[in-house]
Amino acid sequence: MKINIGKQNGEIIKFVAKESEIKCDNLKYLVDNNFFNRENGETFLNLKCENPVLLTGLGKPDDITIDTLKVAGLNAGKEANRLKLEKVTVCVPELKNFTRKETALAIIEGLLNSTYNYDNYKKTKCEINLKEITACEDCTGDLNNDDIEELMAKWSGIVFARNLVNTPANDLYPETLANEAMKLKELGVDVKVFGKEEIEKIGMKAYLSVARGSNREPKLIVMEYMKGEGAPISFVGKGLTYDSGGYSLKPNDGMKTMKSDMGGSAAVIGAIKAIAEAKLKVNVVGVVAACENMLDGGAYKPGDIIGSLRGLSIEVDNTDAEGRLTLADAVTYSEMNYSPKLMVELATLTGACVVAMGEHRSGVLGNDAESIEHVLKCAKLENERAWSLPYGKDYQDLNKSDIADIKNSGGRWGGASSAGEFVGAFIEKTKWVHVDIAGPAFNSAPFMEQPKGGTGHMVKTLYRIAKENK
Template structure:
């Protein structure tokens, strides 16, 4: 998609507010469109809805839908007129982002591929000063789309070793080093919790350490859940619950996408990404409920539910990161609990922290990025839910406050490191289109993490 300013070529896309005089018999209601074609000019009118209801986030959604209308008419050369939309830098970026989201297509497994592309996008605006921000956004969205592609890929094609291959391919030519530990090294390190989850699969686990050295500053660490397929283990999921469990590695994909965005934009920060990749399947060697397993930290864990596996892999990944990398702070991202979806729905990411200052920065970054984070309570009394009669801790806290107790479990393995846990189980993968996201993976939190690291 080529971006230009004041060339006024191709179809004119003119946005108008509801109830405003526009010279045409057009109501201007949200997502209404009217093509006007003459021998001299092609114009597509689009409705913005009520003037006092317009926000930058709504602009993204409106132009997400406008892209689909352009596609319907095969208009691939478009000039966005000022119309009622008084363009400024932020609105130009919102329009562009809406178009980019709508241009995303995951057609890897389709015999007929997407054949429409918006080739030229022009703005009736003095936009030279916003060019750098457009380039930055383009690179961030490349990270978002990488996250979506990885998360949408079927488990038959994406498992620990092929995840490593994809990461190395995507990072080729970027300032990101990749180190990988196989089963033997993982055993030597003593990552017993992580290894326990991997026992049911014939796919070798891969502990992946990515390092973007944009500076010599004290490192920041991003840790992502990397369960490339989750059957639930012996606490097996129902069939309908397993159908999309290739998406259970969305946390790791978010880390990969964020690192790519940071590297493409040359952000001068020192950032590590850590992923404990495995499958959670069933065979004669698989871990079972009632097992008492070890961990890298030395803590013993009672396995009360084998479908609470992500927190076991993260326990070792977080402890390794805190103990070995010693970051100034770390953020973990995981499709961790259905309980968080029950609490917050599909739009919000739930958060747990041991440091309010860091949490405030994450929330501020999410608002800048146009994403939604909600801080959950993390009072010490929630720790009692995870108490075990036989081990140091249980891997599940029972029926109540499941999203909170899962986060509190992870907090037992971060040492004294400042930390925020982001449970992206709701917004990471959608069963139905919502806002400017279609069905499937969304790449949520890539923009927030990019903003957080950039501003740090």
């Protein structure tokens, strides 16, 4: 996709809000006669103008949000594709709650989303006609080429993450996930991949316990993007490429979407791709402990006591609480080897978080209030839904074990918080923020501008965290 700022190049897509002044007689006729009501996302191809114009509604000014702007862009893009338009010029109005630049960027992001289809396994591919978008220079305010390049870098990371999450587990497993991460080398990222023997030498016993039941070898993936100064920021992503639940076996319906249980790793890899493409002058490390949670005669079992890289013993209360075990060793590895100034760890960790937050919002906790607020602020600025979870000693106490240093399940009540606090128990001094993305990493149905399936949730937030922590 090519995006420019300039004069008209291709068919015009004109975005129109309700209750705004109508200066064109032809548009007034369409509105007065209910041919075009300017509802959000409504489209109408106006052939009465000198050149055809695809009109797209934005709704009432007071109801317009970044989300609704993206939806308008999405619908306009879908209609442009149906009309087989290859080049379009975007004309945006002045809105009271947003700058023209903000409006243009949100609409263009919506247009980009209209071009995403995961049809890798379909014989008949979706035809995408739209190849070039021009933002009209007369109505996009101070939008500049740097803004466009940054948007495209983030979009590239989102698409990469979505494709990883959408790939079925028979094709995406630890080795192939590592191969995908290796592609970041082309962008100047130093990618190291450690196999089972090397992981054993490192001492990541909790991680290896989870991996024992699978015939797929675990892969520890470490990505270093060192283009700045000082201590790095660390992003740690849960990398369960498939989760059967182990001996605490999931029901069939619960397994169907478990290819998405590596959504945290996809967000981390996608974010580092975006950061590298944007050539940010920052130091960032990504750590992914990739494996499958399966069951066979050698798999770990409820009641086992296992070790960890930190040296804490862990009582296995539930083998389906496996992600936190892999993360315990991954965050320890990151802290021991990089001493990061901030660690953000992401995981499709708990159904309890989805119950608390719904399908489209992440839950956030950590060990430093200022860092938590910073992550939440970055998420808000990138329009990615996140909300603070309760945390502290009462949730930590739920993980106490009578026979080991800690157990891997705190029970049903407060499950999202106790699961996060389990991971936090393996952090010694680093400022750490946990983001449970169990809901928004994978859509059960299209939501706003996002498609069904993998979303790339938190790629943009991680990008902004890195950008603001130079």
